[in-house]
Amino acid sequence: MTVVPARSSEWVRPVTSQQPASAIIEIDRVSQVFQTSARKGHVALSDISLTIDERAFVSILGPSGCGKSTLLYIVGGFVSPTSGTAKIKGRAITGPGPDRGPVFQEFALFPWKTVLGNVMYGPRQQGVRAAEAEAQSRTLIEMVGLKGFENFYPKELSGGMKQRVALARTLAYHPEVLLMDEPFGALDAHTRTRLQNDLLNIWERDRKTVLFVTHSVDEAVFLSDKVVMMSNSPGRIRQVIDIDLPRPRRRNELLLDPRYQKYVVDIERMFDDGDEGGPAL
Amino acid sequence: MMSPAALIRRAAPVLACIGLLALWQVASLALKNDSFPTAIEAIRAIPDILGDKESLINILASLRRMAIGFGLAVLASIPLGLLMGRSRGVAAFFNPLLMVIYPVPKAALMPIIMLWLGVGDITKTLVIFLGVSLPVIYHSFEGAKAVEEKMLWSGAAMGLSPAQRLVRIVLPAALPEILTGCRTGLVLALITMITSEMIARQSGAGNILFNALDMGQYDTVFAMIIIVGAMGICLDAIFERVRARLVRWSEPQFDIPLSFS
Ligand SMILES: Nc1ncnc2c1ncn2[C@@H]1O[C@H](COP(=O)(O)OP(=O)(O)OP(=O)(O)O)[C@@H](O)[C@H]1O
Ligand SMILES: [Mg+2]
Numbered sequence: 001m002t003v004v005p006a007r008s009s010e011w012v013r014p015v016t017s018q019q020p021a022s023a024i025i026e027i028d029r030v031s032q033v034f035q036t037s038a039r040k041g042h043v044a045l046s047d048i049s050l051t052i053d054e055r056a057f058v059s060i061l062g063p064s065g066c067g068k069s070t071l072l073y074i075v076g077g078f079v080s081p082t083s084g085t086a087k088i089k090g091r092a093i094t095g096p097g098p099d100r101g102p103v104f105q106e107f108a109l110f111p112w113k114t115v116l117g118n119v120m121y122g123p124r125q126q127g128v129r130a131a132e133a134e135a136q137s138r139t140l141i142e143m144v145g146l147k148g149f150e151n152f153y154p155k156e157l158s159g160g161m162k163q164r165v166a167l168a169r170t171l172a173y174h175p176e177v178l179l180m181d182e183p184f185g186a187l188d189a190h191t192r193t194r195l196q197n198d199l200l201n202i203w204e205r206d207r208k209t210v211l212f213v214t215h216s217v218d219e220a221v222f223l224s225d226k227v228v229m230m231s232n233s234p235g236r237i238r239q240v241i242d243i244d245l246p247r248p249r250r251r252n253e254l255l256l257d258p259r260y261q262k263y264v265v266d267i268e269r270m271f272d273d274g275d276e277g278g279p280a281l
Numbered sequence: 282m283m284s285p286a287a288l289i290r291r292a293a294p295v296l297a298c299i300g301l302l303a304l305w306q307v308a309s310l311a312l313k314n315d316s317f318p319t320a321i322e323a324i325r326a327i328p329d330i331l332g333d334k335e336s337l338i339n340i341l342a343s344l345r346r347m348a349i350g351f352g353l354a355v356l357a358s359i360p361l362g363l364l365m366g367r368s369r370g371v372a373a374f375f376n377p378l379l380m381v382i383y384p385v386p387k388a389a390l391m392p393i394i395m396l397w398l399g400v401g402d403i404t405k406t407l408v409i410f411l412g413v414s415l416p417v418i419y420h421s422f423e424g425a426k427a428v429e430e431k432m433l434w435s436g437a438a439m440g441l442s443p444a445q446r447l448v449r450i451v452l453p454a455a456l457p458e459i460l461t462g463c464r465t466g467l468v469l470a471l472i473t474m475i476t477s478e479m480i481a482r483q484s485g486a487g488n489i490l491f492n493a494l495d496m497g498q499y500d501t502v503f504a505m506i507i508i509v510g511a512m513g514i515c516l517d518a519i520f521e522r523v524r525a526r527l528v529r530w531s532e533p534q535f536d537i538p539l540s541f542s
Binding site: 073076078095096097098100101102104106108109110111112113121122125126153154155169170173175 | 431
């Protein structure tokens with residue numbers, strides 16, 4: 001089911017445990033204030049500081065409206081923060097770039113392109129030859145379980161299928177950092193599990209940096225090295241928890257692992273203790 | 282074998298035309314007015330017009346002006362509309378201008394344009410151009426404005442420059458809306474074409490029509506109305522074919538039948 005993307009060799013570097021982790025993304029005292037007619041000076045993010053290590057899988061967990069998407073957009077360079085700075089590899093983020101690949105909550109597929117056309121778009125833009133881009137894209141489409149749907153238009157797909165196309169489209173151009181905004185939110189439990197496994201497989205092989213927004217505590221613990229818990233109004237980082245579980249992670253083993261269970265229970269309890277309530281599950 | 286329902290659907294436009302002509306025939310016979318010939322008289326005059334070399338040249342000249350005016354208007358209006366839809370500055374600059382031009386019947390500008398540019402092709406083509414431009418600009422503007430922001434962000438992340446995003450994302454995303462504007466523009470092109478020839482008589486389909494009116498040849502007048510109407514229907518049908526092909530990806534998949542039975 002999972003296949004190595006053709007250019008993956010570019011990403012595979014020997015990772016030794018002694019190698020000091022270096023920061024790829026540095027978010028320094030970032031605040032975001034929205035001026036709307038309804039709410040003057042709505043503080044979506046307040047004083048967020050966060051460092052994300054190269055090749056780390058970091059999840060952002062928090063209630064709806066706490067600014068998770070906004071934080072992702074700032075790292076993506078789509079939104080510039082009201083104050084504070086975000087850096088990638090030491091350089092200030094001034095705009096979007098192919099080093100950071102977003103997977104949006106709203107999919108944002110190109111409706112005039114077929115599934116294949118959507119997935120090929122990035123590689124083609126990056127100058128990959130058509131035949132090569134197509135072969136890679138077909139592999140990715142198969143990986144996300146959409147073989148046979150290559151020539152379908154987005155309007156002919158279900159929500160979950162669109163989400164998988166969006167994921168494949170971003171993976172296709174090999175961004176160094178994946179910015180995923182609830183990418184599995186609209187999927188059924190079965191597909192969700194399957195894609196979580198696939199994502200982990202890709203990630204364990206390629207070791208891209210992943211910033212992953214989710215509502216699901218299980219998902220965050222299962223996937224991540226680090227879980228960033230956020231709280232609402234104003235959006236703040238509540239706590240950052242290191243998930244110290246062995247890799248490669250196998251779902252059936254992990255679910256039985258008391259350490260995994262403890263992380264899940266602890267995080268859920270922490271949200272319950274908070275006055276703003278837990279994340280919507 | 283076609284089902285009866287499909288058969289009716291196919292035959293419906295033809296039946297509608299025949300019904301209209303029959304109604305016309307009856308009304309004309311009942312009114313017995315010299316300036317209102319019967320449908321049969323009008324239809325009989327059609328071959329005379331189309332068989333006449335002079336008339337044919339006139340009609341072709343009209344169509345040429347219309348094609349040029351329409352083509353240039355579409356080429357100029359789509360980029361302007363798209364830019365307005367994506368840039369507040371551009372919109373702020375052009376909106377007041379367009380607001381002023383919008384309610385003015387373009388043919389009303391003709392006397393002035395004739396003063397500047399004469400009564401020839403340039404004046405008439407320019408009036409057609411103006412008539413077509415506004416709906417195309419408006420629909421391109423609305424289409425560009427409605428493009429989902431995240432789609433543009435996705436493009437930006439893939440490395441598309443702002444200009445590339447305009448051409449390769451905003452343009453295709455807004456295409457259904459743009460083509461709706463073009464369809465309106467096409468009908469307006471036909472209308473302004475005839476009106477311009479009414480004001481600056483010299484050549485063209487409108488010229489034949491209004492000359493016949495002056496001379497009291499009412500069967501020719503009505504024959505020309507039928508010819509212009511038929512041209513409109515044909516152009517629209519061809520355009521609709523092209524449009525449907527270009528935006529197949531956005532059409533609703535099933536038309537839900539409104540059952541009357
Ligand atoms: N463009 C905007 N203009 C005004 N307010 C905004 C804008 N974008 C976001 N907000 C506000 O900022 C807050 C955070 O929004 P954001 O979309 O980042 O939340 P989220 O954590 O991603 O929520 P969810 O889990 O529901 O997706 C919300 O209160 C929202 O109303
Ligand atoms: Mg969100």
